[in-house]
Amino acid sequence: MKQTSNTAIVLRYANYHEQDRMLTLFSPTRGRVEAVARGCRKPKSHLLSASELFSLGDYELFEKNGRATVIGFTPIESFYPLRSDFDRLTCGVYLLALCEAAVQPGAQEQDLFMLLLHTLSRLAFTDQPWEGLVTGFLHNYAACQGMRPRLRHCIRCGRRVEDGEAACFDLREGGLVCADHGAEGLPRLLPAERRFLRHAEETPASQWLADAERTPPLSVMRQYVEARLEMPLRARLPEVER
Ligand SMILES: [Zn+2]
Known part of the structure; x- marks a missing residue:
């Protein structure tokens, strides 16, 4: 007691x-x-x-x-403003569900905890589009779970993929595949999308920014993370995905 x-x-x-x-x-x-x-x-x-x-x-x-x-x-x-915007509330509930799927009793999860608080704060108290916030969260969540996507080199041949080059993303392996290595059937990951992910990886969650040079690849990251969860997720994102 x-x-x-x-x-x-x-x-x-x-x-x-x-x-x-x-x-x-x-x-x-x-x-x-x-x-x-x-x-x-x-x-x-x-x-x-x-x-x-x-x-x-x-x-x-x-x-x-x-x-x-x-x-x-x-x-x-209490992140109260989330209650006044249905899409942002839905995203917030989605982030909570992702944490619930990952966090075990007795586990130290300082990084994931801070990532959650920073992302919820920006969902609640800024008007930054939720697509970028959720994508940045997903990418860093994956890193917290030991499944950080490999974004600089082709996972088939090891060659460095240059910034402007076309490449795809292997959802199962979690990394880039260069144009020379059978990208058939894989989703593309555009240079601006790779820039966004690298930015979200290198910048604290309070400073992520999507702009013309950096596009959040929400759909790819969502598929990548959700396919790796050990339990079905209790929540879904809003319908509109870019
Ligand atoms: Zn390659």
């Missing part, structure tokens, strides 16, 4: 009984934590704001026999 304090964000919840919720929390130092928020659906509950999707804060947990109960909450951020 112990009491712990944990900075965490709500990835998911499930209602049960009349007024309770089971929260799936993501902590950068403890990975996935399941915790009960008792009475949190009562209108005057002090845990009301602790038990919503995207709630980021310090969770006081009472832990006994492997079960955790939320006994206190200090809010940090």
